[in-house]
Amino acid sequence: MTKILTRAGLAILAALIGVYLILPVLIVVPMSFSDSSFLSFPPGQMSLRWFHNILDDPIWIDSALASLKVALASSICAVVLGVLAALALVRGHIPFRNTITAILLAPLIVPYVIIGLAAYIAFLQLGLTQTTLGFVLVHTCLAVPYVVINVVAGLVSVDRRLEMAAMSLGAGPVTTFFKVTLPLILPSVLAGGLFAFFISWDEVVTAIFLSGPDLTTLPVQMWSGIRVQIDPTVAALSTLVLLVIFGSFIVLGLTRLIRQLARRRVTGPATNTGA
């Protein structure tokens, strides 16, 4: 009896926590469609005027393009560096392994305010603030641990005999990597890349330090839109950002599913011929 009561209590608590977790989404999405300019609640009349606002104002488009460029470049850098490092961590002999792993994971722990300030101070002297390169360098640091974590998880489950088979049939290490290993770990590489993309696309804190009249990313533009006065356009932008993120996750989920189905097709006939 007490067990049932405890479970029921737990379930209610969990339901409340669940609502709390998605509360921001529940708030922002309906409000972005509201006609009122004060984002009042309840939203009242529906309207798309804030979405029109985004398209009318070049500030939003420009900063979105700047963000896109930075996010694409830094996720590519993060994937290349991260995959190499993950291969080393799983396969290689590395001296001072724990220290090196700690360095690779440090950007996950060090507060972004510190990273932003340090980069700002250092980049001012190099003229790298307000440049795409400066943003890409910093965002690659922030994103690369996510790639490493994802790819390490993928690599651990790779059957090395497949690689050995390829090598014994005459493939060199590079060919083996691109023809055998990479296709096997592709889902985790893609997941890592997607993580990296969104770390950069979303990132505000270091971006506030690095932004200026010459280059401002979308989150920083949104930040100033919130700070000065509550601008409902930001709600519409938030909805769009949410759409992009969840859209990509659905795409990633589908790719995984397709890959799994494809793999099943491949292993099917292979076992048949073996028998």
Added chain:
Amino acid sequence: MTSAATDSSTGRLRGRPRPLRLSRWLRFDGWGALVLPLLVFLVLVFGLPLVVMLSRSLTDPSFGLQNYRDIFANAVYPRVLGNTFLIAAIVTVVTLALAYPYAYLMTLVGPVWRMIMLGLVLVPFWTSILVRSFALVLFLRDTGAFNSTLQTLDVIDQPIPLIRTLTGVVFGMVQVALPFAVLPIFATMQGIDRRLLQAAESLGARPAGAFWRIFVPLSAPGVAAAVLLTFVQALGYYITPALLGGPKNTMIGELIVQQVSTVLRFGFAAALATLLLLTTFLLLVVAGRFVDLQKHLMRQT
């Protein structure tokens, strides 16, 4: 002839202490060397600026510890530091109180519900902090969803002030921190053999007794990782306290940005950031003796 030479040489080696060869220690094999590009990149782009910042805190405007003395010379700044620790501690306690039962329920329910509960945790994980904090401002402000709902229902006459208060900051920061706490706790709980609980109960323990004396201690490693992660991250929050907190709840992150953007005291901001960095580092080193944070970070995703 050759064998004799070898013998004598090994004999000589045995007699003397082996020479310390650094190159041998630092040897990466072919695979291991692949870590070098990232390592060099991080040292240059991530590590070097931190060193530049540290030196700036000691040299700007003049050489010495003046900036660090300034932090404690004025009553305002120690209060911000105290606030930062207090808020981080409250956030950690509240987060743990919510994350633990949530993670526990995740281990009890079936696979479908578990996926749903996990999905709910991952939604905020992948919603930008800016969007979330902005939405919580809309929710908590005087004319926001929370207050206007209560007013329409005639529960309250006047809106309860939530935004720019400690409650507001904690509400927002816990929302941000929850996923980071639920995931390591859930991962640890999933590894607990539930037959141990059955064994305890079959030996006469009441379910509650079995839970507190067996399950809770076994889940401690996940809890410790969650507490450490939540607290360390909470120390450095900027966006959420800046939007939801008032002037009384200023945290060190806001102070750092303020010093750079409005008063241009780079050296002082660098000193504050160095202080925060050292605190974080110290916490990790001390707690690292008890918590395998690397393991928890590596399986975060």
